Amino acid sequence: MKPVVLVTRKLPDAVEDRLRRDYSPMLNPNDALYTPEQIIERAQGADAILPCHTEKFGAEVIARLPERVRVIANFSVGYDHVDTAAAKARGLIVTNTPEVLSDATAELTLMLMLGAARRASEGERLVRTRAWKDWSPSFMVGTQLTGKRLGILGFGRVGRVVAQRARGFDMQIHYNDVQRLPPELEQGAVFHPTPAELMPHCDFLALHCVASPQTIKLLNAALIARLPDGAIVVNASRGVVVDDDALIAALKSGKLSAAGLDVYNNEPDIHPGYRELPNAFLMPHIGSATKETRIAMGFRALDNLDAVFAGKEPRDRVA
Numbered sequence: 001m002k003p004v005v006l007v008t009r010k011l012p013d014a015v016e017d018r019l020r021r022d023y024s025p026m027l028n029p030n031d032a033l034y035t036p037e038q039i040i041e042r043a044q045g046a047d048a049i050l051p052c053h054t055e056k057f058g059a060e061v062i063a064r065l066p067e068r069v070r071v072i073a074n075f076s077v078g079y080d081h082v083d084t085a086a087a088k089a090r091g092l093i094v095t096n097t098p099e100v101l102s103d104a105t106a107e108l109t110l111m112l113m114l115g116a117a118r119r120a121s122e123g124e125r126l127v128r129t130r131a132w133k134d135w136s137p138s139f140m141v142g143t144q145l146t147g148k149r150l151g152i153l154g155f156g157r158v159g160r161v162v163a164q165r166a167r168g169f170d171m172q173i174h175y176n177d178v179q180r181l182p183p184e185l186e187q188g189a190v191f192h193p194t195p196a197e198l199m200p201h202c203d204f205l206a207l208h209c210v211a212s213p214q215t216i217k218l219l220n221a222a223l224i225a226r227l228p229d230g231a232i233v234v235n236a237s238r239g240v241v242v243d244d245d246a247l248i249a250a251l252k253s254g255k256l257s258a259a260g261l262d263v264y265n266n267e268p269d270i271h272p273g274y275r276e277l278p279n280a281f282l283m284p285h286i287g288s289a290t291k292e293t294r295i296a297m298g299f300r301a302l303d304n305l306d307a308v309f310a311g312k313e314p315r316d317r318v319a
């Protein structure tokens with residue numbers, strides 16, 4: 001008997017083909033968003049669940065999953081949507097999909113930096129609404145990336161690829177993480193022991209830390225005040241890292257010249273203040289949304305499932 005896998009969202013064909021080959025998948029061809037009740041109901045009779053970050057597995061949901069479910073194999077690198085303590089307590093294995101989305105997310109981060117710095121939202125709106133009437137030397141003047149200082153808060157897998165790509169723009173890399181990395185990973189990046197100490201060195205600040213109790217609203221008014229005037233902030237990690245009111249106030253006052261955001265608190269019902277800001281370049285959580293990466297994420301999740309059902313330790317176990 002093949003293990004039964006509850007797949008919560010529509011996945012790429014190649015991933016669903018492999019699921020059909022090796023498992024008895026319960027697929028979601030219409031890509032409907034399941035409520036927690038629907039997940040609990042559908043999980044009856046499943047041996048595993050393969051969810052995305054759109055499905056929340058809090059302690060209450062985990063407590064109501066049938067005993068038969070052995071593993072939650074996430075189709076995501078972030079797993080803040082899963083209460084890992086509750087999963088551990090129940091003996092439920094949890095895995096994620098690191099590495100395979102670092103390139104795509106780093107590319108999107110560079111896009112956020114360029115889009116924010118070169119006023120992409122404003123420019124696009126001018127062209128699309130026929131409001132573009134003229135040209136002058138002062139028209140749509142933005143900021144250049146080349147040669148600037150890029151501060152990276154969270155120098156993990158994605159942060160380090162961002163650094164590598166940014167070196168192509170001759171940017172000088174500064175970073176903060178919980179501890180200093182070895183020289184082969186730093187590649188010349190300058191370590192700052194605290195976020196507060198990193199801030200004054202950031203013409204651009206890119207957030208790449210994980211969502212955790214320690215990083216909730218990490219970028220608050222006090223930290224923003226330490227950034228150079230006119231700095232640019234980008235976020236392709238998690239919305240909870242940002243205090244929205246503080247960021248919006250800084251974008252309004254001109255303390256920050258622009259922001260590029262892909263992630264938000266309470267997606268997709270984001271803080272309405274962002275929509276009004278001409279200097280915010282806004283994307284709808286698409287950091288890993290490339291054809292190549294979506295397939296790689298699915299395969300990585302399946303590699304983890306394969307290991308669990310072969311009685312081995314999955315490569316990407318997080319609980």
Ligand code: 8YV
Pocket residue numbers: 051052053054075076077078079101285286287288289
């Ligand atoms: C995914 C992400 O699109 O992997 C993550 O943690 O935030 C995104 O890249 C999404 O989470 C897929 O479930």
